[in-house]
Amino acid sequence: MEVTSPAEGAPRKRIAPSADLTTPSLLGLPLAWLVVFFLVPIGIVAAYSVDVLHLPITLGPHGFTLQAWHDFLHGSTYLGLFWKSVKLSLIVSAVVVLFAYPLAYYLALSGTKRKYVLLLLLIAPFLTSYLLRVLAWKVLLGDEGPINSFLFSTGLRSPDHPLTLIDTRFAVMLVLGYIWLPFVALPIFVSLESLDRRLLEAASDLGAGRLQAFWRVTLPLSAPGVFAAFLFVFIPTLGEFVTPSLVGGTSGYMYGNAIVSKFQTGFPDWKGGSVLALFLLGVVGLLTVVFARFLQPKQVVTE
Amino acid sequence: MTEGPDLTERELSRNDLLKLAAAAGGAALLGTRAGAAGAALSRLGAESGRLQVLDWVGYGNDGGQAMSAQYVKRYPKNKPQFTVMANEADALGKITSHAVNPDLFRPYVGWVKYFAKSGLVQPWDPKLISNFKNLNPFMVKAGQYKGKQYGIPADWGFDSILYRTDKVHPKADSFSLLFDDRYKGKITWYDDGVEMFCVVGYLFGVKNPYNQTDAQLKRAKEFLISKKHLVRNIWTSEATMNTDFASGNVWIAYAWPADYWTMKGKGLKVRYMLPKERPIAWVGMFMLLKNTPRYHLAHAYVDAWSSTKSGKWLEDNYGYGHANTKARPSSSDLLRALRLGNPRAVTEPNAHLDRDTPRRELYLKLWEEVKAS
Amino acid sequence: MTDVALSRSGARLLRGFFLLVVLFLYAPIVILLIFSFNNNNIPAFPLKGFTLHWYHQFLTNPELQGALENSASVAALSSLGAVALGVLASIALVRRRFRGKAPVSAFLLSPLVIPYLVFGISLLLLFQAVGFPHAVGHWQTLLRVVIGHVVISLPYTILVLMPRLQQIDVSLEEAAYDLGASHLRTFRSITLPLLLPAVVSAYLIAFTTSFDEYAVASFVKGTLQTFPIYLYAALRDPYQLPQVISVAVVVITISLIVVIAAEVGRRVAERRLGAL
Numbered sequence: 027m028e029v030t031s032p033a034e035g036a037p038r039k040r041i042a043p044s045a046d047l048t049t050p051s052l053l054g055l056p057l058a059w060l061v062v063f064f065l066v067p068i069g070i071v072a073a074y075s076v077d078v079l080h081l082p083i084t085l086g087p088h089g090f091t092l093q094a095w096h097d098f099l100h101g102s103t104y105l106g107l108f109w110k111s112v113k114l115s116l117i118v119s120a121v122v123v124l125f126a127y128p129l130a131y132y133l134a135l136s137g138t139k140r141k142y143v144l145l146l147l148l149i150a151p152f153l154t155s156y157l158l159r160v161l162a163w164k165v166l167l168g169d170e171g172p173i174n175s176f177l178f179s180t181g182l183r184s185p186d187h188p189l190t191l192i193d194t195r196f197a198v199m200l201v202l203g204y205i206w207l208p209f210v211a212l213p214i215f216v217s218l219e220s221l222d223r224r225l226l227e228a229a230s231d232l233g234a235g236r237l238q239a240f241w242r243v244t245l246p247l248s249a250p251g252v253f254a255a256f257l258f259v260f261i262p263t264l265g266e267f268v269t270p271s272l273v274g275g276t277s278g279y280m281y282g283n284a285i286v287s288k289f290q291t292g293f294p295d296w297k298g299g300s301v302l303a304l305f306l307l308g309v310v311g312l313l314t315v316v317f318a319r320f321l322q323p324k325q326v327v328t329e
Numbered sequence: 330m331t332e333g334p335d336l337t338e339r340e341l342s343r344n345d346l347l348k349l350a351a352a353a354g355g356a357a358l359l360g361t362r363a364g365a366a367g368a369a370l371s372r373l374g375a376e377s378g379r380l381q382v383l384d385w386v387g388y389g390n391d392g393g394q395a396m397s398a399q400y401v402k403r404y405p406k407n408k409p410q411f412t413v414m415a416n417e418a419d420a421l422g423k424i425t426s427h428a429v430n431p432d433l434f435r436p437y438v439g440w441v442k443y444f445a446k447s448g449l450v451q452p453w454d455p456k457l458i459s460n461f462k463n464l465n466p467f468m469v470k471a472g473q474y475k476g477k478q479y480g481i482p483a484d485w486g487f488d489s490i491l492y493r494t495d496k497v498h499p500k501a502d503s504f505s506l507l508f509d510d511r512y513k514g515k516i517t518w519y520d521d522g523v524e525m526f527c528v529v530g531y532l533f534g535v536k537n538p539y540n541q542t543d544a545q546l547k548r549a550k551e552f553l554i555s556k557k558h559l560v561r562n563i564w565t566s567e568a569t570m571n572t573d574f575a576s577g578n579v580w581i582a583y584a585w586p587a588d589y590w591t592m593k594g595k596g597l598k599v600r601y602m603l604p605k606e607r608p609i610a611w612v613g614m615f616m617l618l619k620n621t622p623r624y625h626l627a628h629a630y631v632d633a634w635s636s637t638k639s640g641k642w643l644e645d646n647y648g649y650g651h652a653n654t655k656a657r658p659s660s661s662d663l664l665r666a667l668r669l670g671n672p673r674a675v676t677e678p679n680a681h682l683d684r685d686t687p688r689r690e691l692y693l694k695l696w697e698e699v700k701a702s
Numbered sequence: 703m704t705d706v707a708l709s710r711s712g713a714r715l716l717r718g719f720f721l722l723v724v725l726f727l728y729a730p731i732v733i734l735l736i737f738s739f740n741n742n743n744i745p746a747f748p749l750k751g752f753t754l755h756w757y758h759q760f761l762t763n764p765e766l767q768g769a770l771e772n773s774a775s776v777a778a779l780s781s782l783g784a785v786a787l788g789v790l791a792s793i794a795l796v797r798r799r800f801r802g803k804a805p806v807s808a809f810l811l812s813p814l815v816i817p818y819l820v821f822g823i824s825l826l827l828l829f830q831a832v833g834f835p836h837a838v839g840h841w842q843t844l845l846r847v848v849i850g851h852v853v854i855s856l857p858y859t860i861l862v863l864m865p866r867l868q869q870i871d872v873s874l875e876e877a878a879y880d881l882g883a884s885h886l887r888t889f890r891s892i893t894l895p896l897l898l899p900a901v902v903s904a905y906l907i908a909f910t911t912s913f914d915e916y917a918v919a920s921f922v923k924g925t926l927q928t929f930p931i932y933l934y935a936a937l938r939d940p941y942q943l944p945q946v947i948s949v950a951v952v953v954i955t956i957s958l959i960v961v962i963a964a965e966v967g968r969r970v971a972e973r974r975l976g977a978l
Contacts (some may be wrong), residue, residue, distance in 0.1 A: 047885035052794035056787040056810060056856065064813060064853050067824030070831050079831060083425050083447065107701040129723055132716035135707035144720070146965055151727050153907075154957040155914050157933045158950040162730035164937065165737065165947070169578045172733060190514060193562045193578070208727060226707055236709060244707070257815075265817025268916060272937060275562035276700075282819050284701050289823055289921065291415050291520070291565065293693040294422040296827070303820045314815045386939070390765065412925050413935070426830050428924045566938035 068307070075300035083294065094301045104284060104302060111281035114195065115263040118202045123255050125203075126211040130251075133211075134218035135244075145215060152208035160272055163201045167191035167273065193275025201269050206259040213258060217251025218244070253317050261310050281306065376623045379410040380630055383420055383434035386413055386566070387647075395642045400633035407626050415565065416521065418693065424449055424618070432621040433630065435483060438471050438612040439523065439539070439683035445474040450616045452477035457628040460635035464652045467676050468612045480614030481631050482652035484643055485675055486667070488524055488609040491574070491584035495598045503604045504532045508556040512581055517573060519583040520565040522696025523686050524609060528583070529553060531606040531681065539686045546695055553699045563700065586667045590648030601666065610680035612652065644669060731954055738948040756948040766949065769932035773913050776844060776928060780851035781908035787852065788859030788904060789897075793889070795860075796867045797875075811857045818854070822921035825850050829922060843926040850918040855908035862907060866900035866972070867893075899971035906964045910957060929953075 073079040077091050098104055129148065133141045151159065166172050169188040177183040191197055221244060229239040267282030274280065285306070288299025387393055389411030394401075401408055412429050414420035417436040421444075423429040436444060444450050455461040455478050461469075464482055472480030490506050492499065496515075499506045507516060507528065518525060523539070529549040530538025541549070561579055564570035571588060573579045575595050582588065589601035615631045617624075633639060640656025643649055650669050658664055668674040675682050686692060708716065741751040760766055791810055795803065813821070828834075829846060870893060878888040894901075916930035923931060933949075936942040 047793065047889065049794050049798045049800050052790045052798065053806065056791040057806070059787055060809065060813070060853065060856070063825070063828070063849055064816075064821075067821075067828040070827045071820075071824045074827055079827075081425060081830075083421065103698040103701050125723065128716055129720055131707075132713070132720050136713045136716060138717075142969075146962060147724060148720075148727070150958050150961050151731065153910050153961045154731075154954045155930070155933070155950070157914075157916060157930050157937065158734070158954060159730065161933075161937055161946065161950060162734050165943075166730055166733060168576060170576045188577075190561075204727070204730075207723070223707075236707070236712070240707075261815055262817060265819040267819060268934070276557060276560045279700055282817075284697060285819060285823070287697055287700075289826065290422065291419055292522075292697055293418040293690050294425070295690075295694070298694075299823065300827070303823050306817060307820045310815055310817060386935075391939075410925075426826070428826075568939040 068304075071300045071304055074296050075304050077297055081294055081296050084297070094297045098298070098301045098305065104281075107279070107284055108281050108305070111264055111266075114199060114280065115260050115266075118199050118206070118263050119256050119260040121199075122203050122207050122210050122259050123214075123252060126207055126255060127214055127252065130211045130214035130218055131244075134215050134221070145211075148211055149208045152205070156205060157268070159205060160201055160269055163197070163204065164192065164273055167197055167200075192273050193278065195274065195278045197273040197275075198266075198270050198278040198280070201273055202263050202266060205269070206263070210255045210259050213254040214248060214251040217248045217254075221247055257314065257317055261313070264310065265306055376407070376626050378407065378623070380404075380407050380433075380623055380626050381429070381431040382409045382411050382630070383414050383423065383429055383431035384411055385435065386568075388435070389413065395646070396639045397630055397633050399636060399638070400630045403633075404626060404629065407623070409630065431618055432623045433615055433617050433627045435613050435615050436480075437683060438468075438480065438482075438614055439686060441472055441480045441614050441616070442474055442685035443689065444616055445477075445479040449619060450479060451619045451621075452479050453481055453615075453617055453628065453631070454478075457625065458632045458635060460632055460637070460653060463637065463655050464635060465654050465672050467672065468652050471612060471682060472614050480616055481635065483613040483615055483634055484647070484649040484651055485610065485612040486586045486649045487603070487680060488519070488528075488583065488585065488611060489604060490602045491582045491589050491592065491599055492602065493580040493598060494600050496580045499602070501605065502602050504528050504606055506581055506602070506604075507583060508532075508552075508559065509581070510559065513559045514561050515578075515580040516560050517570060517579045517582045518560050518563045520563045520700075522693040522699075523689060524583075524683075525553065525696060525699075526550075526692050527609060527681075531609075538681075539684050540688065546691070550695045550699055554702045557699065557702070585649070587648035589666070590663065607678065608680050610675035610682045612675060612682070650674070731951075734947055734954075735951050737944070738951045740944075743944060756944045757952075760945045760949050760952075763945065765927070766932060766945075769927045769929045772844065772926055773929035776847045776851060776919075777909045777912035779844075780848045780855060780912045781905050783848065783852040784855035784859045784908045785863075785901060785905050787856055788863050789901065791856075791860055792863040792867050793893075796864055797872070807860075810860055813853050814857045818915070818917035821853070822850065822918035825918065826921040840926070843922075843924040846922040846924065847919050847926065847928065850922055851908075851912040851915060854915065854918065855911050858907050858911060859904040862904040863897065863900050866897060869972075870896045896975055899968045899975070903964060903968045906960065910961065 070079065075094055077088050077094065080088050132138070133145050133148075138144065168174065169190065169192070171192075173191065174183070174188040177189060178185050183189060225243050225247070226239050229243050230236075234242065265282045265285075266280060267286045270278045270280040270283055271286075274283075281302070285299055285302045288295045288302065382389070384393070388396065389409075397409055412423075412431065414423065414434060417440045420434050420436060424431065424434070445452075458481065461481075465485075468482035468485065469478070472478060472482055490504070492506065497506070497512060499509070507518065509516070526541065526546065526549050527538040529552055530541055530545065533545075533548070533552075535541060535545055562573070564573070564582075567585070567588065570579075570582055570584070571591055574582055574584075574588070574592055575597065584601070586601060589599060592599045615634070617627055621627060635653055637653050637655045640651030640653035641658065643651045644656060644658035644663065645660070648663065648667065650667060654672055658669060664670050668679075671679070673679060736749070738756055739752050739754070740749050741753040741755070742749075794800075795807055795810075800806075825846070834842070834846065874892055874896075875888050878892050883891070914930060915928075916934060919928050919931060920934070933946060936946045
């Protein structure tokens with residue numbers, strides 16, 4: 027039974043309250059929930075990937091084997107698809123962060139009076155439906171959609187040669203960028219907002235120009251926010267399958283689509299699919315751990 | 330797919346229980362009538378609730394209600410509850426993982442043997458299907474395995490090529506049009522590994538593309554990968570393919586007869602080509618799940634589907650053939666274009682009827698690799 | 703201060719950029735709005751006249767309404783769960799001392815970094831392994847999605863509740879303890895009222911997250927149809943497109959209003975409650 031004394035420097039003698047909300051009783055439920063419904067499932071995926079568990083319909087002998095992992099790591103198809111998806115996600119994330127930074131900078135450092143309102147205005151679309159925003163682009167990008175019909179009417183393109191916008195890798199990148207841009211501005215904004223202005227003033231006092239001050243002071247100090255932003259968009263994008271399936275066409279096929287087809291639309295291959303899913307999780311986990319040191323989470327946890 | 334009136338189900342079972350109790354009591358008293366009462370009891374007690382139907386898009390409450398209208402009229406308390414299957418593999422996944430527990434579903438003829446052997450299904454009793462005698466005998470045979478009727482034929486049609494006559498000039502009536510370098514970005518393929526590998530097989534003159542050797546499959550896979558850059562998208566949803574085609578995004582499509590009819594209806598100049606290699610043919614087969622609690626209801630449902638009236642509706646509205654040979658569409662144009670009057674239309678040498686693919690898993694695996702490359 | 707970070711022309715440039723981006727963000731939504739009133743099966747220019755037909759169609763579409771109801775139920779329940787668990791976890795993290803706080807908090811926040819695709823699959827496999835799918839009644843399938851959404855929303859609720867809890871002055875609680883109140887009593891009477899705006903905020907964030915969630919739901923839903931599931935299917939069926947567009951407009955508008963109102967409300971409430 028823990029005696030909790032949260033006070034700092036309390037002069038009086040404290041009567042310990044009847045400790046009915048002890049740490050274990052508080053943490054027990056949330057931790058248990060996550061263990062049962064988050065950790066254990068991942069373990070089960072691992073079990074499927076090594077054939078310790080299997081779908082009833084699959085034939086052949088079963089038992090622990092690393093064959094599926096071996097096939098994946100030594101075959102070129104799915105690894106190749108993975109790298110293709112990584113490249114696409116990198117481009118999207120980089121572009122989005124590049125665009126989001128000036129936005130966050132403006133909100134945090136321009137001294138505008140309604141910065142929170144503007145921030146909300148920026149973020150609000152992100153909190154509305156993802157699918158519906160993809161739908162909007164599906165409508166916009168068609169060969170006879172608004173963009174192309176506009177081009178036809180102004181004579182920039184003839185109706186026989188519309189701009190092929192949809193069913194392309196470009197469409198996937200554009201839509202994903204559109205989806206994530208609002209959300210990505212947030213961590214950058216947070217880190218810029220907590221920037222100590224006096225540092226900038228000091229820099230200016232020492233003769234630094236604005237650009238120099240930005241380069242040597244602001245940018246490095248906002249790096250955690252930038253890294254966080256990059257991760258926020260890179261990780262989900264890597265596992266994307268909805269947008270590619272709606273606007274990607276043949277060339278926009280991504281790693282996430284391959285995983286989904288192992289479990290849903292294609293012949294059920296839970297072993298192979300588990301390997302693909304775990305690999306993705308592993309890469310993402312690794313990235314998070316590596317970047318965590320750069321993130322310096324803003325004192326979320328008080329020791 | 331609003332979830333059914335669960336309340337009604339429970340009420341039904343309560344009512345049934347009461348009736349059961351009453352009947353049981355009555356039967357006990359009457360003694361000699363126990364046999365008949367017993368039969369009635371078992372029927373009543375065993376079959377209640379909504380009929381769980383796993384079917385393709387467009388055959389549930391999203392358009393296909395007319396097909397089962399006669400069933401619904403007769404058994405209003407057991408109205409069908411539909412879940413969508415994206416394709417047979419999806420159905421397989423859903424059934425084995427118990428994500429869905431249907432009473433019946435409708436894979437196509439190439440899967441009959443697979444499902445029959447899987448232990449997931451049981452054979453139908455044709456005696457309980459009044460319209461059975463009118464069904465096309467070739468299709469009926471295709472639905473049998475080891476002499477038992479595992480599949481009841483429903484709709485049928487071809488897999489062939491639909492193209493715009495004003496934009497496309499094929500070098501020959503051949504599957505090669507799907508791989509024609511001249512029409513880059515204007516071609517759409519169908520997302521089914523077996524069909525696509527079979528198309529390539531027929532193109533290369535393979536004897537039985539449904540059971541190709543490793544070498545043949547490797548060649549087909551490499552061929553598909555080499556031609557993939559010509560393909561705008563690989564369609565899974567017929568409606569999306571139709572829109573793509575209608576809006577001019579694609580000019581050449583791997584398509585079904587209904588798509589031809591739809592595009593023609595939109596005023597496009599189209600032709601449904603039956604290639605010199607002969608088209609692939611398919612037949613939809615109702616299959617009955619093994620432990621279904623609604624055995625008789627399922628038969629009644631299939632009986633409604635198999636009626637001449639339903640058949641005519643399907644042909645008129647969906648442009649597909651129906652297994653009931655007495656069903657004739659209103660339009661003689663359609664009859665001719667789709668060879669609906671010829672009972673041998675789906676058999677050799679007119680067409681290659683989809684058949685069991687013993688190494689289906691491998692085909693689909695290779696197809697996934699084609700898509701992922 | 704502004705001069706140090708931004709010159710006047712720099713600020714103007716950035717403001718212009720900001721406006722352009724906002725335009726870019728909202729333009730597709732506005733275009734959806736326009737097409738939702740367009741009297742044409744296919745959303746394309748030129749416009750063909752005003753109609754309320756699509757709105758009427760979706761209002762009389764029972765399948766769509768069923769899907770909306772399901773999503774609302776799932777969201778309501780899972781948000782409740784996520785907030786409850788989030789409150790418990792936040793109190794422990796903020797008001798209690800124990801070893802291993804960093805790994806515990808990392809673990810509690812870890813659902814943020816798992817791609818939902820992988821998580822959805824893992825839940826599907828879990829349910830399959832324990833035989834949960836054998837129950838396919840309405841409430842069981844609903845429960846499967848609720849379970850998944852609680853996991854997903856938990857980090858968000860913690861991230862909202864913790865800062866607010868830190869803001870609340872500990873000495874208020876200590877005063878209660880001094881008077882002999884138990885933890886529970888103190889929480890109910892002192893902490894919770896002050897925490898309420900954040901609780902509401904957390905609930906709303908969890909709600910919108912759950913309502914919109916497609917990936918996890920698509921794997922575990924069984925026969926259930928949630929709104930995003932319905933949408934995804936409808937997105938591939940162009941004949942439903944105009945109807946779906948009008949739904950889109952309504953849902954987006956409502957969520958925008960709710961989000962903005964919630965945030966504004968939270969700030970107002972917190973300022974009023976002071977507690978600093």
